[in-house]
Amino acid sequence: MRDEFDCDVLVVGAGPTGLCTALMLEQHGVRVRIVDRKPGPVEQSRAAIVHARTLECLDRLGVADAAVARGVPITDVAIHSSGRHVGNMPLAGEGAADQTRFPYALALEQFETERILGEALDAEIEWGTEVVGLTDTGSGVDVETRSGMITARWLVGADGASSTIRKLLGQEFDGETYEQSGMLADVTLDVELGLQGMRLNLTPGGFVGILPLKSGRYRLFGVVPPYLHKAPAGDVTHESYAPLDHDVLQRWFDDYFKVDAKLEEIEWASMFRFHSRLASKFRVGNAFLAGDAAHIHNPAGGQGLNLGVGDAVNLAWKLSQVVKGEAPEWLLDTYEEERRPIARTVLKRTDLGFKLETGDSAIAVWMRTHVATRLVGVVSRLAPVRRMFFHMFSQLWIGYRGSRAVGRAVGQLKAGARAPYAPGLTHAPGYQVLLFSVPAVQFEGPVTTHLIPASDVATYRAYQVDGPRLVLIRPDGHVAAVAETAAGITAFLDTVLVRVQVRR
Template sequence: MDILIVGAGPSGLTVANVLAAYGVPFRIVDAKPGPVSQSRAAIVHVRTLELFDRLGLAGEARRRGLPITHAELYENGRRGAEVPLAGRDGGPIALGQDETERLLVERLAERGHAVEWNTTLTTFGGSRWVVGADGASSQVRRAMGVGFAGRTYEQTGLLADVRLDTRLKPGRLRLNLTRGGFVGMLPLGESRYRLFGAVPRDLAAPGPDGRVSHDPYAEVSLEQLQRWFDTFFAVRARLVGADWTALFRVHSRMAERFRAGDTFLVGDAAHIHSPAGGQGMNLGIGDAVNLGWKLAMVARGEAGEQLLDSYEAERMPVARKVLNGADRGFALEATGQPVAAWLRAHVAGRLLGPLSHLPPVREAIARMFSQTWISYRDSPVVGGSRHGALRPGDRAPLGMAPADLRHHLVVSPGAHVDAPFEIHEHPAAGRLAYLVRPDGHLAYIGPPASVPTDPDRVG
């Protein structure tokens, strides 16, 4: 088989789904017996839903998930502001990673592909291309000899899926800034909520050696959770059960390369960071779609190998930006430093209140929870000229048909263009032609007569 995908988490499964949509053969293996059973990454961002739409999955994801319409910001329990998250492009949804993975596995099965579960790979030769989607301790990355530089924070974070004896207003992501930490609640349906945030050292249970466990699967008792909840969440409610808890140490690390020869890294194998803002899985799915369509076109002989160079060129800057943003978010969320803690509790909240009424600030918060800011303006495979605020590499503002991974060319009615793409006529195109890639980014803006005909020769 020409393409081997190592790892069937959200990133590997998405690469597989894109290849399957193009009819390109591949093998996908995973050491586990099946999809994860925990909810782990519980927010699916707007940009990810747009990418899922290209795979014909967004409708089903929205049916299975819960819409998150607003972020509510509190300061020590006092309501500061409410920011709408569902804009023009729809809003994010709460959907457990277990459900997201199942959805991807089911779609793959519909296209006649199965994951080889219970299959651990230790050597990766024998395939033309290898996709390392094997998570944070990636063996593929080690075999490539690529470093994973960064840092691990001292602070401990906690995730818990709990049931409350009350129901709060639906569709609200609730964030509370307090002196002891920045915590959040995400509704998961009925009276179930995902609680997240930093925990003070004394709250996490010390093990027999007197140290707090940082095993990602470490359990926390309901009593401890209630204490954390009462101290930081400023919501009067009792926790009546916990379905899943995870204490974790936050890492911020990025692979030095996302490609070495014919081997590529996607998802957690390429970058890990704080779960603040729920970016991790979404970032991995973005990597997977970016690499997937390029690999498919090269494997089908429809594009030259140089198209594959653009994967690293486009995705490394995006990962770097998310890592920096998550670092800042986590520093605010978790710092134990007294001045910073005071600022967080007494200044950040007060500033957020008035600021969040300004339209650009509201837009910025909504964009942070949507990943719609991602653009590839500096990519070697986008070209042409800017038009107004729009530049080649930007996310195309035009809707496309679902389950469609073709290149689309938009020109004004009557323009004569000879190009091997799906051609659409739209009066708004004016004298320009807009070439939209399978991942919804603009590959080219310019005169119809100069539209590139090879996806790898646009830049």
């Protein structure tokens, strides 16, 4: 049946979400094509923060080391008010090195992220290929482009906030557009600020920040007051970026950043609108939406690119198993069941943070000016608060408890939670079973086993094991089930895999 189609999966959109989807599918042996209406790769930095959970996802794809080599690890955000340092908030919490291989956020330009993923792909990206129509045939999808027809068993729309696929699927993109305008700029300065971390300046009108980049340039970002400049009106789209003049940018920098420096070179600068929107469905028949095509929000916390990569990894392993006949088709329904609530939660959190940061009421401005700056200095010294901030921004909190794609768990480890970090464990394309204090067993199908020796105290501690345990880990790094016997794991695998057997 697979030969009836030009490809198993057609991915529309060659941004980070689409590229991660295509790469994981390819690594799982799926025939994939990836098209994009742009003439070529982006040259701007755009999304420039990669959080810990996203680096873990990139690690599963074999490209995390390349990303870290091309980026700048950021562990703290230095908070300033009117140029005065008032405290630090962590992007690496207390004990973060015990929680993840990547206890930091990574400053990495989007074009670098895309380049790294593209270099790992075997498939050629078909640039300049615009989708103009699609028909779901029931058994697959016929996708009409300006250069011809492509038939695929499944379609993934990862084509950004102005998604053509979302519109062709008739999906609403409900939410709001904020009155405030935002600005992004990559610049060089006539002073060296160093690479020690991110700097965030609280102002009466909102927030602005400086992020160091590997190239020696700095990313400037934040809210722009209406009197200075306005972003373009129009559709909900990242194509609404508008160019900036040097004098406007310098004025903004002087008025709001409170740094005694001049802008030497402006590599890229643009205005944009802030949006908060969520697609009504993430799956329609044989088509899926992922990344900005499914959800878009304001930039508080730098969550956007990271949320899209999470979508990609969640969807791609499920698609690969269904395509290869290893899993029942209902597994694909759990993509929306798992990821849409996560996106909704992130939207609510970033909306709240953004409104606190930018509200223009007298109370909001007074709170930012007189209370928030003092509070930051106090709470940033508290270890529980530092852990909380790292956990929240890093997206390590994301879990799928209650999903049909996870089973039961005994002991303290929860099914659906992100699998704890353990340095000695390696990744595998399918499910993995960790064996703690139980005899070695082998499971048929896309399942590998790892016997954890009693001497590996760190892994036993990380997985909170105090007796015989088998821990089943999904291909996306989340706990699928925890049992005391092999029969408990097999009972769950029988629901999500086809013809699973166990051999002793």
